[in-house]
Amino acid sequence: MSKVLDERQLRIWAGAEALAAGRGGRELVARATHLSRTTVLLGMKDARAKKPPADLVKVRRSGAGPKRIQERQPGIMKALDALVDPVTRGDPESPLRWTCKSTRALAAELQAQGFTVSQHKVGELLGELGYSLQATKKMLEGAAHPERDAQFRYINAEAAAFQARGQPVV
Structure with missing residues (x-):
């Protein structure tokens, strides 16, 4: 239902289901829908109301909801990109990038730099940076040269130096 209902509609629907279920309905609906018990309780209150809410246009109170992590922790995207860019894998001609x-x-590593972030949020941020999260599996990217990692770091350092001087990198 969350794909077809907005937040208010989902909350009221969940509240109505909890009321219909009777005693213990709030907990049952919260578990089944992965909504918080508070949200279901508010939905129950809305479902019991005699008249519809005054403001039907707004779904969420103005300013409600958590701020994006980029607003709460400025610089996190730049720090994350700096961590993954030197060890980025994939065909340079392809828009698909991934990291090892x-x-x-x-x-x-971000927490060591002073950021507060979970591994799940890192996955979301990598998606925003254009990285694809792939399942762990063996990837054949060519011969496994013993100094392959050092080669990639050297090439990355050279490319960064050229870009810093305003010169193109191919």
Whole structure:
């Protein structure tokens, strides 16, 4: 239902279901829908109301909801990109990029830099940066040269130096 109803409609529907279920309905509906018990309780209150809410246009109070992590922690996107860019994998001609670092490891590195972030949020932020989260599996990217990582770091450093001088990198 969450794909076809807005927040208010979903809340009222969940509240009506909880009322129909009777005793323990709030907990039952909260578990089944993954909504908070408070949300279901507010839905029950709205469903019991004799008249509809005065403001039917707004779904959410103005300013409600959490602020985006980029607003709460400025610089987190830049720090994350700096962590994954040197070890980015994939065909340079392809828009699909991925990193060999796990979201858990990236979250730990960001936390060491003073950011408060979970591995799940790191996954979302990587998606915003254009990275694709892939399942763990063996990838054949070519011969496994013992100094392959060092080669990628050197190439990345050279590319960054050229870009800093305003020169193109191919």
